[in-house]
Amino acid sequence: MQFLSSINEQISEVLGPMGLIIIVGVVGLMLVVATVIMMLRQPEDPLAKLKRASTIGPGDDGKTKLRQAGGNQQLEKFAKFLEPEDVAELSAKQLMLRQAGYQGRDAVRVFYFAQMALGILGLIAGVIYVNFLGGGEGLTTQKTMMYTVGPGGIGYFLPKYWVTRRVEARKEEITRGFPDALDMMLVCVEAGQSLDQCIVRVSNELRASYKALADEFEVVAYEMKAGKDKITVLNDMGERCGVQDVSSFVTVLVQSAAFGTSISDALRVYAAEMRDKRVMRAEEAANKLPTKMTLATMMLTVPPLLIILVGPSVHGITELGNMSGPGGQ
Structure with missing residues (x-):
């Protein structure tokens, strides 16, 4: 226990109070990168290669089709991680992306990849800001964790927010x-x-x-x-x-x-x-306009009107009180 305590103290002296968390995060990122590299270097399945080659006819542009197949193949290796296992959830996600205008067959994988990539980038940005740019000085542990994990959460939910807005606009x-x-x-x-x-x-x-x-x-x-x-x-x-x-x-x-x-x-x-x-939709929007303008009208009209009407009276009462006071007598 003393050995572990001394190591923790040394880490805290070098990297600050969040040094252990930084080391764990760096090791986790290194493991993720190593896993991605290992999956990319996996040999191609001979049956998949034969099937892909059989789809290219003699008169087709073979280089173009191979490039297209290679691009899809990179996402195909991560299909288990970038696609939900539930068929109903996968169908719902495909429908949502199609309603947003993304008709490609790899749209679901690109969506989940964007969530993962932006989440990791946001987490790295939060760690750098808090620990290396001086943003975590004088903060409590709760606020430090919030500033560290918050950008990662924002990056993770940003693609979903973008797709939802695209669906509504479309x-x-x-x-x-x-x-x-x-x-x-x-x-x-x-x-x-x-x-x-x-x-x-x-x-x-x-x-x-x-x-x-x-x-x-x-x-x-x-x-x-x-x-x-x-x-x-x-x-x-x-x-x-x-x-x-x-x-x-x-x-x-x-x-x-x-x-x-x-x-x-x-x-x-x-x-x-x-x-x-x-026409009825336009009439409905026109009928809603006075109600929406009421609050803005009250906020911009009532306070100046009160100042104009009540201000002189308040000023006169204040002056009268000052004159009737001990100093005024």
Whole structure:
């Protein structure tokens, strides 16, 4: 025990009171780096290599495909660490990233890798700030731990916050642009174009104004060209957008295709409904504006008004009290 106490005292003299924690953190980071290097240097599975080579045809650009496969392979080695084991949780995370606009197959792995990397970088920044830049001088142990671990926690939750904001912004953009997209689809269908052609045309026309909605229509067009079932493609679009108006529109198209009714009639009725809904949404925002402005008006108007009305009276009473005091007599 005396030997351990002497070692602890020597460490405290050299690195300060948090010296032992610094040494443990450095050793942990070294173990993490060593584990990552060992996993990167693992030999490739021969069966996976043969499968990857078989997907490259004789007329394809082999170098490009090998580079793409190599990039995915780096994340494939960390799949057990960068993907949740639960299938339901994995599907929910994939849906959330798709709603945020990240359609890649490695989006989930990149998300968890960003969380891990930013968390480690934040933890390293906190340790450097507290122990080497003098930020921990005069702080209690609780505040020292908070300043050390806090940046790591912020870095860990930053990707989730970013994706959540992206989902909300993208849903808002799709909601604002959907009535215009329906009007354009109605014009294209009444001009004699098929549903596939009008989706492609609407996607090209909307890209300048509503990029998120144009991307969704482009995905639908590519999936239809690939031969995927039209009803499945539309249902996937409704789930991927996460907007109630789009889901209702998909239901209308599916029912129109199932019962054999005219798509132009369904689009005309639903487009008129969406225009009315947009007007009601604007009226709702306008009706909320006076309520939101009430608090700001009170904060900016009432205090100056009170000062103007009550200030002279208070000043007069103060002067009268000074005159009637012992000094005034």
